[in-house]
Amino acid sequence: xxxLLDTEAIRKDFPILDRLVHDGKKVVYLDNAATSQKxxxxxxxxxxxYERHNAxxxxxxxxxxxxxxxxxxxxxxxxxxxxxxxxxxEVIFTKNASESLNLVANMLGWADEPYRVDHETEIxxxxxxHHSNIVPxxxxxxxxxxxxxxxxxTDDGRLDLSTIDEIITERTKVVSFTLVSNLLGTINPVExxxxxxQEVGALVVIxxxxxxxxxxxxxxxxxxxxxxxxxxxxxxxxxxxxxxGRQELLEDLPPFLGGGEMIETVSMHSxxxxxxPHKFEAGTPPIAQAVxxxxxxxxxxxxxxxxxxxxxHVITEYAVKRLLEVPDLRIxxxxxxxxxxATLSFTLGDIHPHDVGQVLDEQGIAVRVGHHxxxxxxxxxxxxxxxxxxxxxxxxxxxxxxLVEGLEHVRNFFG
Amino acid sequence: xxxxxxxxxYKHPHGRGLRDGDAEVHHVNPTCGDEITLRVKYDGTTIDxxxxxxxxxxxxxxxxxxxxxxxxxKELGEAQRIQETFLELxxxxxxxxxxxxxxxxxxxxxxxxxxxxxxxxVKCALLSWMAWKDATAKALSEEAKTA
Numbered sequence: 001x002x003x004l005l006d007t008e009a010i011r012k013d014f015p016i017l018d019r020l021v022h023d024g025k026k027v028v029y030l031d032n033a034a035t036s037q038k039x040x041x042x043x044x045x046x047x048x049x050y051e052r053h054n055a056x057x058x059x060x061x062x063x064x065x066x067x068x069x070x071x072x073x074x075x076x077x078x079x080x081x082x083x084x085x086x087x088x089x090e091v092i093f094t095k096n097a098s099e100s101l102n103l104v105a106n107m108l109g110w111a112d113e114p115y116r117v118d119h120e121t122e123i124x125x126x127x128x129x130h131h132s133n134i135v136p137x138x139x140x141x142x143x144x145x146x147x148x149x150x151x152x153x154t155d156d157g158r159l160d161l162s163t164i165d166e167i168i169t170e171r172t173k174v175v176s177f178t179l180v181s182n183l184l185g186t187i188n189p190v191e192x193x194x195x196x197x198q199e200v201g202a203l204v205v206i207x208x209x210x211x212x213x214x215x216x217x218x219x220x221x222x223x224x225x226x227x228x229x230x231x232x233x234x235x236x237x238x239x240x241x242x243x244x245g246r247q248e249l250l251e252d253l254p255p256f257l258g259g260g261e262m263i264e265t266v267s268m269h270s271x272x273x274x275x276x277p278h279k280f281e282a283g284t285p286p287i288a289q290a291v292x293x294x295x296x297x298x299x300x301x302x303x304x305x306x307x308x309x310x311x312x313h314v315i316t317e318y319a320v321k322r323l324l325e326v327p328d329l330r331i332x333x334x335x336x337x338x339x340x341x342a343t344l345s346f347t348l349g350d351i352h353p354h355d356v357g358q359v360l361d362e363q364g365i366a367v368r369v370g371h372h373x374x375x376x377x378x379x380x381x382x383x384x385x386x387x388x389x390x391x392x393x394x395x396x397x398x399x400x401x402x403l404v405e406g407l408e409h410v411r412n413f414f415g
Numbered sequence: 416x417x418x419x420x421x422x423x424x425y426k427h428p429h430g431r432g433l434r435d436g437d438a439e440v441h442h443v444n445p446t447c448g449d450e451i452t453l454r455v456k457y458d459g460t461t462i463d464x465x466x467x468x469x470x471x472x473x474x475x476x477x478x479x480x481x482x483x484x485x486x487x488x489k490e491l492g493e494a495q496r497i498q499e500t501f502l503e504l505x506x507x508x509x510x511x512x513x514x515x516x517x518x519x520x521x522x523x524x525x526x527x528x529x530x531x532x533x534x535x536x537v538k539c540a541l542l543s544w545m546a547w548k549d550a551t552a553k554a555l556s557e558e559a560k561t562a
Contacts, residue, residue, distance in 0.1 A: 354447050354472035370447050384448035384470055
């Protein structure tokens with residue numbers, strides 16, 4: 001199949017992919033939308049950091065503190081370059097995408113005009129959001145009285161933008177949506193939404209958790225105001241996320257968490273704050289995790305995000321074709337590989353996804369089952385849950401075949 | 416884990432469908448979306464009927480079917496003993512090998528012993544049993560109110 005990466009070479013970088021489970025079956029890891037596996041280069045960077053450079057950052061004058069600071073801030077440079085940020089100071093490290101999104105929601109909740117979200121304003125999200133891009137906005141809405149509105153979904157798993165002008169209005173203060181759905185796999189039309197948001201002067205927040213690992217992410221091209229993503233889905237360790245925000249917004253908006261590192265001066269009466277990004281990074285940050293993310297970014301960049309996207313597109317085309325050959329299988333989401341990522345959710349007759357997942361696991365195949373933290377999507381399509389197979393740069397067509405055989409076995413087992 | 420007994424109950428559930436009852440509860444398993452609506456009907460302290468409707472995996476559906484088999488016609492005290500024994504088995508993390516005494520109490524339900532090794536699935540097996548316990552408490556308190 002043209003367009004595929006040299007997975008034989010890539011898989012050598014991921015020790016866990018050689019793992020045998022359930023009496024000697026090779027693990028087939030198809031749960032990449034939940035978290036990716038980590039290449040040796042990232043594991044080595046974590047080890048080297050702890051074995052040779054560990055110290056707290058931004059304080060201390062000793063050599064270890066200086067090295068740790070350089071490594072931590074170096075990771076920020078790498079991430080800034082990876083997402084084409086105009087300035088490294090626009091990259092805030094958080095612990096995950098949920099924290100990034102909660103941070104934005106709280107900045108806006110405490111902000112002064114013109115950013116303030118209050119009872120006279122509206123927040124727009126979509127029905128395909130992960131809970132992490134729903135609940136922070138529900139909380140903000142409940143606390144401020146702002147009205148929460150959302151884009152619905154079409155039958156084939158796309159955002160229904162037919163009434164975009166009624167949903168995004170002059171009252172809209174913020175529009176927050178996912179670039180790629182973690183359940184449906186849909187890639188959303190950013191430009192259409194951003195254009196309308198800009199017309200009414202609303203801020204745009206993009207959840208790029210399922211995009212950053214899989215495609216070129218250029219925050220300038222997206223024209224959003226904030227972009228959130230997490231490290232562990234893109235070959236990095238857990239415990240590190242990113243919030244990118246436009247510089248002038250980060251200067252104007254108030255901090256959320258207070259503590260060490262985010263201040264300029266502190267007295268018992270009041271404090272002044274450090275400039276961004278430090279204003280938003282209270283306390284000792286996840287240093288090793290940031291270093292690990294830096295190594296992950298190096299790893300992905302060396303292969304090339306455009307090449308990874310192409311590889312996944314080829315895998316997705318093949319997986320869609322093969323899955324549709326399985327009787328009674330219904331893809332929840334776009335049924336072609338166009339404008340969709342390498343995440344495929346499906347139902348299999350009336351066999352419950354838990355049973356599908358369990359029988360696949362017995363064959364060494366790791367998929368995710370359930371509502372995938374996107375319960376409104378399941379409600380929309382009248383299903384309790386789905387089985388989800390999600391691919392990455394090390395996935396192979398042979399693994400798609402194993403999945404399809406596994407599903408045949410599931411059907412026979414419960415048939 | 417998928418014993419034939421479990422698959423049989425899943426494919427041919429006993430006592431499924433909602434019928435007249437003294438109390439009704441609706442329980443969900445938020446991690447996987449399994450749902451059950453369950454009604455109990457008592458004749459004094461004898462279980463006259465346990466009826467249910469729900470959706471979910473084979474484990475949760477088969478477990479409800481086994482529950483219906485085991486509990487209908489029993490005295491409340493005995494039913495509670497069965498429920499507690501089943502709970503003990505399901506919380507055993509696979510460490511309890513059901514003996515004859517347990518098998519006498521649980522009958523078909525001993526087939527779920529293997530499920531207890533899978534923490535993610537224990538809740539599926541317990542869903543209908545927790546619903547029954549809840550519905551029974553509700554029915555008894557309703558009765559106390561009207562008495």
